[in-house]
Amino acid sequence: MKRILEELSSLRGSRARVLLCDDQPINIRLANALLKGDYDIYMATSGVQAIEQCEKVQPDLILMDVNMPGLNGYETCERLKQNTATLGIPVIFLTGLNSEEDEARGFDVGGVDFISKPIHGTVLKARVLTHLTLKLQSDFYRNIAVTDSLTGLFNRRKFDSELAEKWELCKRSGQAISLLMIDIDYFKRYNDHYGHQAGDQCLAEVAHAIRSNFHRSYDCVARYGGEEFACILPMAGSEQAIKLAENVCQAVARLKLPHARSEVGPHVTLSIGVASITAPDPGSSPAGLIALADQNLYQAKAHGRAQVYAEVEIAQGTSA
Numbered sequence: 001m002k003r004i005l006e007e008l009s010s011l012r013g014s015r016a017r018v019l020l021c022d023d024q025p026i027n028i029r030l031a032n033a034l035l036k037g038d039y040d041i042y043m044a045t046s047g048v049q050a051i052e053q054c055e056k057v058q059p060d061l062i063l064m065d066v067n068m069p070g071l072n073g074y075e076t077c078e079r080l081k082q083n084t085a086t087l088g089i090p091v092i093f094l095t096g097l098n099s100e101e102d103e104a105r106g107f108d109v110g111g112v113d114f115i116s117k118p119i120h121g122t123v124l125k126a127r128v129l130t131h132l133t134l135k136l137q138s139d140f141y142r143n144i145a146v147t148d149s150l151t152g153l154f155n156r157r158k159f160d161s162e163l164a165e166k167w168e169l170c171k172r173s174g175q176a177i178s179l180l181m182i183d184i185d186y187f188k189r190y191n192d193h194y195g196h197q198a199g200d201q202c203l204a205e206v207a208h209a210i211r212s213n214f215h216r217s218y219d220c221v222a223r224y225g226g227e228e229f230a231c232i233l234p235m236a237g238s239e240q241a242i243k244l245a246e247n248v249c250q251a252v253a254r255l256k257l258p259h260a261r262s263e264v265g266p267h268v269t270l271s272i273g274v275a276s277i278t279a280p281d282p283g284s285s286p287a288g289l290i291a292l293a294d295q296n297l298y299q300a301k302a303h304g305r306a307q308v309y310a311e312v313e314i315a316q317g318t319s320a
C-alpha cells in the first residue's frame, strides 16, 4: 500500500497533505509526530479554521475531532460536503466519543472512518495510509477521465459537461458567457510536410501556448477535436473574449513554429471564432453559442485565416 501511495504522490509531483483539526494542541502534536515523516501536515484548532485551510491547501485527508467549541466536527464535515471545492476531501473522525450512535452520525455527515481515542499509532497510520491511497487513486483516474493525453488540456467530454454547467450558472446569475473556437491553419499540410509525430509535437506546443493565456480558475480550455481547441469563458463579454482570442493568436505567433506549407506566413498560425452572449435566456441551451463560434471560425478561415472573427453577438431567444 505504501509503495502505491508513493507512486501516486510522485506522479502528481507532491506528497499527500493531511489536515489535523483538534481544539487541543496536545492531540495535534501527537498525531503530527506520528504522521509528519510521511506526509505534509497542516493544522487547525477550530472547525472554521479547518474550512479555511481546506480552501487554501486542499488537503487529501482530514483527521477531525468531534467535540470542539463553535462548529463541532460533525457540523464542520457537513459544511465541507456542501461545497463542491471541498466535498471530495475524506474526513476521518478522531474522537473521544465511542458509542455506536456517535460513529453512525460520523458516517451520516459524510465521514469515511471513525477512530476512538486513545490513539493507537500503528492503527492510525494504517488507516490514514489506506484512505490517502484511495483518495490519490480516485484523483488520478478522475484526471485521466477529463484530460486529453497529447496536450494535457481538458478533453471533449469535460468540455461538454463544463459548458452545460457554466451555461446554467450564467443563466441563473444573468451574466455573460463567451466561447472561443480555435483551429490551426493548414494543419493537414503541416502533417504532410513534417510528419505526424512533428504534428503531434506542434499540437502540444500550441495547446500549451493557448493555455498560458487563461488565469481564472473557472475558464475551461479544451481540445475540441483533432487540431481544434475550445475555450469557455464564463462571466466574460465579447470585448474581453476578443482580447483574449487576440492574445492567444499572439502567444502562438511568438512560438515561431516553422510552417513551410502555410499560405499565410512562414510560421504556424491560428484562426479563432468568438461567440458571446450577454445573458443566456431561461430555458435555453448552449447549442446556439457553439453554432455561432463555429460560424465565426468558418468566417475567420474564409477571410484569410490567421485572425480572430467575432461578428454578431448571439440574439436572445435563438440559443435554445
Ligand SMILES: Nc1nc2c(ncn2[C@@H]2O[C@H](COP(=O)(O)OP(=O)(O)OP(=O)(O)O)[C@@H](O)[C@H]2O)c(=O)[nH]1
Pocket (backbone or CB within 6 Å): 150, 183, 184, 185, 186, 187, 188, 189, 191, 195, 196, 197, 198, 199, 200, 203, 225, 226, 227, 301, 305
Ligand atoms: N499529428 C496529428 N494530426 C492530427 C491529429 N488530429 C487531427 N490531425 C490532423 O489535422 C488535420 C486537419 O486538417 P483539415 O481539417 O483539413 O484542416 P487544415 O489542414 O488545418 O485546413 P484549414 O483548417 O482550412 O486551415 C488532418 O490532416 C488530421 O489528420 C493529431 O492528434 N495529431
